[in-house]
Amino acid sequence: MADPPPSPLLTLRGIGKSFLGVRVLDSVDLDVRPGEVHAVVGENGAGKSTLMKIASGVYAPDEGTIDFAGAVRSFRGPRDAQRAGIGMVHQEFNLLPERTVAENVYLGREPVRRGLVDRKAMLSRTAALLDSIGESSLPPQARVGQLGVARQQVVEIVKALATDARLLIMDEPTAALADNEVERLYALVRRLQERGMGVLYVSHRLKEVFDLSGRITVLKDGRLVTTVDTARTDADRLVRHMVGRELSSYYPARARPDEVGPVRLTVHDGGNRKLRGVDLRLRAGEVLGVGGLQGSGRSALARALFGAAPFATGDVRLDGAPVRLRSPRAAMRAGIAYITEDRKGEGIVAGQSVLDNALLASRALLPGAGRGARAARVRELLAAVDVRAAGEDQEIRYLSGGNQQKVVLAKWLALGPRILLFDEPTRGIDVGAKSAIHDLVRQLARDGAAVLMVSSELPELLGMSDRIIVMRDGRIAGELPAGAGEEDVVALAVGAAREAAT
Known part of the structure; x- marks a missing residue:
């Protein structure tokens, strides 16, 4: 016994x-x-x-x-x-x-x-x-x-x-x-x-x-x-x-072939101190997942596309036209938004209100006139993404991680971006809020945005992505289609992939 x-x-x-x-x-x-x-x-x-x-x-x-x-x-x-x-x-x-x-x-x-x-x-x-x-x-x-x-x-x-x-x-x-x-x-x-x-x-x-x-x-x-x-x-x-x-209801349905639009962003032979020989295409209407081990270049890729640590070599094109993304401001003007993995350190200003945080990107890119109209637009977006707060004047530090992330999303949506770069979009967020963020990401793609999503959580990467690229040692080790398994991602990440996987 x-x-x-x-x-x-x-x-x-x-x-x-x-x-x-x-x-x-x-x-x-x-x-x-x-x-x-x-x-x-x-x-x-x-x-x-x-x-x-x-x-x-x-x-x-x-x-x-x-x-x-x-x-x-x-x-x-x-x-x-x-x-x-x-x-x-x-x-x-x-x-x-x-x-x-x-x-x-x-x-x-x-x-x-x-x-x-x-x-x-x-x-x-x-x-x-x-x-x-x-x-x-x-x-x-x-x-x-x-x-x-x-x-x-x-x-x-x-x-x-x-x-x-x-x-x-x-x-x-x-x-x-x-x-x-x-x-x-x-x-x-x-x-x-x-x-x-x-x-x-x-x-x-x-x-x-x-x-x-x-x-x-x-x-x-x-x-x-x-x-x-x-x-x-x-x-x-x-x-x-x-x-x-x-x-099983965590992840919304992937994009159908007829929902994926033209190529919005291309990179050919892009490189900097952390990236080498990067070639990728990102289409309107799709969620392109980015996987790989810590330090493989996942976040470095998102930061390069946003101009925070720009490509020093290679060719970058938006809608077929060459573009130089040498700074975050240049990327923002080109219609690119970046939802950072470090929400507390880089995504929000903890001591400011919900509304002020949601206006940060607009004020940085479009200072001066139109403040009333911008505030009205941001209020609509805060309601649309279902931010739960005591009010728009509440300091953002008192919101849950999921609601803080929704405010960050509203901040970028106020600029009407064509490309959204998500780096660990649900880190530190509970399972219910994760599902809401997943639905928002998929709806943005359905509305025509091109989405690149970095995630270290394999279930999220596999459940959300229409295609997956896997980084290793600053390069793209291979690409996987929707429906790939965890073992395929890990094999590419550690350099043990079968030819069929690439």
Whole structure:
């Protein structure tokens, strides 16, 4: 007979929370066992973040109880939760870039000897913690600001371990990681499991949820929908719980042959510091997908076409006429829009309103007269793409990722572009908002725009594209038709493709 599961490390029962009279959590139950990765999923606004903040002491629940390590707890703040043994790694890191790894790990808790900070002890303890999770190659004396995102995340995890955490809450831990860095995080999470730590893992990426978790809890509109064993469900059932529809309905129908128009953009033998010998054609009415591994030249291709890192060699033509796309402004004047992968850093101005963000491109290209008409047009577009906000004056930082992306799209649609370059259009967006973005992209193509879409998510790349080009080492490794499989894309990306695939 199988051994019974261990007693929960954390138990949340009947958790309720309201803000300004709005109910955001209603009677939610959840538990995490030692050595378990328990995933929490749901659309933006489902209540995931609020529940994690209650578990980590940021918020106090209005109703319900928190039981941790066999005792009922009432956390007065995050430090209380840390002392109890609960650590949290936020999507936005809380690190001091000018300080060392060791100084960040022991910030506010520095070991002291004879009244002074014992730096030797701090470095040795940090080194021991790093070694315990297989990260001994990270120097404790390295400055955090000089580390990549993946290693900064390791520092955040070690900070939690330094407080003797028994439960780690991870909020969208792979949102800013490259593909190869995700596998490294997987290995780290599994090491934490082996130590007996419980892990609460919040993610929009279903592949990660299925790869790592033992159980999955689904929230919707602040309520618990279900908790299931990962091995006993699949992506289609999970999505049905989250958004009330089948996974197969994620992607709209591809373009029919009669919906694809003439060639709008051609590049012959294009090259720059990151690209070589690029030849491509992009037609009106189609979605041309761009795949490849991280660093293969996917984003470099989009940036070259937008003039942000322009082609230094080769021939570029729009509607058959030669054109020089030497700057983003030149590309915008030519009717090209670029929806960047770095939405927070390059796509929006967080402290400005929804309306001001939607007007950014128009103001840059057409300053001066016509402001009233432009604002009226942008308001129509914000309504057309279904931006959900308290009002046009609300700061965009308070919108969900999906709604921020819709504002970015409205910003570019205000210029009436003929070519749209999407780089990771649904990164960091929940599954329901992804479907809405996919529908918008396909409708733009049906309305006659030519769409080039870069994506690192293979299901999205295959589901949305009418054709796919795969980048490798700054070149186009090959082209695949609609209906190609994941193995065909990967084979081209790693240089192991059959002749038939190219």
